[in-house]
Amino acid sequence: xxxxxxxxxxxxxxxxxxxxxxxxxxxxxxxxxxxxxxxxxxxxxxxxxxxxxxxxxxxxxxxxxxxxxxxxxxxxxxxxxxxxxxxxxxxxxxxxxxxxxxxxxxxxxxxxxxxxxxxxxxxxxxxxxxxxxxxxxxxxxxxxxxxxxxxxxxxxxxxxxxxxxxxxxxxxxxx
Numbered sequence: 051x052x053x054x055x056x057x058x059x060x061x062x063x064x065x066x067x068x069x070x071x072x073x074x075x076x077x078x079x080x081x082x083x084x085x086x087x088x089x090x091x092x093x094x095x096x097x098x099x100x101x102x103x104x105x106x107x108x109x110x111x112x113x114x115x116x117x118x119x120x121x122x123x124x125x126x127x128x129x130x131x132x133x134x135x136x137x138x139x140x141x142x143x144x145x146x147x148x149x150x151x152x153x154x155x156x157x158x159x160x161x162x163x164x165x166x167x168x169x170x171x172x173x174x175x176x177x178x179x180x181x182x183x184x185x186x187x188x189x190x191x192x193x194x195x196x197x198x199x200x201x202x203x204x205x206x207x208x209x210x211x212x213x214x215x216x217x218x219x220x221x222x223x224x225x
Contacts, residue, residue, distance in 0.1 A: 073210030133168055164187060
């Protein structure tokens with residue numbers, strides 16, 4: 051690892067600590083998924099990072115994109131799109147050819163998207179959301195190392211993820 055990589059790693063750890071503090075101090079799923087998607091978009095440099103909340107009935111709700119909450123969330127039925135598939139299967143999935151992938155065919159994406167990685171956000175075996183990273187680069191091939199890196203990032207955010215999970219459970223219980 052060269053000095054530049056070390057500085058970049060230290061910077062990311064500082065930003066991750068700041069993100070963790072921000073997420074812990076705010077109980078709002080839109081803020082949570084917005085901040086998380088914005089952070090991942092910034093460090094990945096990919097076209098879009100989407101934040102989906104997984105609802106109790108298995109449907110998913112797109113509530114954040116590239117660090118911004120959506121004023122009108124978009125709902126996908128249970129099992130629909132990569133977020134629905136990942137919520138049901140409880141494991142990450144990537145497609146390096148979304149236009150030809152039957153699992154990815156009914157999701158929310160622009161025509162220019164070439165590849166997509168979807169990662170579950172899990173607490174104690176329950177999927178509370180997904181993070182979808184979309185790339186417009188024709189030569190972008192997601193792989194298991196991308197999944198491992200993102201899982202490491204989510205592991206660093208264990209406390210805020212657990213916190214938002216408890217908040218969402220209470221919120222849905224009240225409904």
